[in-house]
Amino acid sequence: MSDTITLRLATPADLAAVDALLARAYPRLLAADYPPSVLVTAIPLIARARPELLASGRYWLACNSAGAVLAAGGWSRGAPTDGAHRASTAHIRHVVTDDRNTRRGLARAVLTRAMDQARATGVTRFDCWSTRTAERFYQSLGFTTLGPADIPLAPGIAFPAIRMTREG
Structure with missing residues (x-):
């Protein structure tokens, strides 16, 4: 029997769960596309939940029946x-x-919900800074690759990413 997945808006109370998800998943998922020298400096900075997003009413979670956060x-x-x-x-x-x-379609479900929510507020364009790992995922959602970008994380630390966009 498959586990029931529920989509819900995040709240500030989800900080620890999202932190744990990011800290566990990012190093494993990004390892194939980034050298250790990049990950050792970037992971501590990018694998942290953003309190302002959790409180925004615009950050979605996919949770299993036990309440564990599986995607965000x-x-x-x-x-x-x-x-x-x-x-x-x-x-x-x-x-x-x-x-x-x-x-399993979890990130697709989360982003579909988020994008529908954004469209309901008048959004007609979506911009994204994708990891190298996720570029094909975003392309499957209709995003177009614009080119490489370095995301400044801290003085002297930048993360190589891919600028993407989608109309509609």
């Missing part, structure tokens, strides 16, 4: 690095799937 992701109006804001653009944010539960 959401959107914001402001860009992740500088907060630049365009009314019709949403930025896909902090998407993750438990490494033991990939290829």
Whole structure:
């Protein structure tokens, strides 16, 4: 019998569960596409839940029947690095799937829900900074690759990513 998956909005009380998911999944999922020298500096900075996202009403979780968080992701109006804001653009944010539960449609379900929510507020464009690992996933959702980008994480630390976009 398969486990029932529920999608729900995150709350600040989910901080520890999302932190644990990111800290467990990112190192395992990204290892095939990034050298250890990048991961050793980036993982401690990217594998942390963002309290402002959890409290935003725009960050979704896929949970199993026991309440464990198996996937997460959401959107914001402001860009992740500088907060630049365009009314019709949403930025896909902090998407993750438990490494033991990939290829089950969980991230797709989370992002479909998040994108539907964003569209209901007038969003017509989605921008995303994808990991190398997730580029094909985003392409399967209709995103177009724009090119490489380095995401500044801290002074002297940048994370190689891929800029992507989707209209509609």
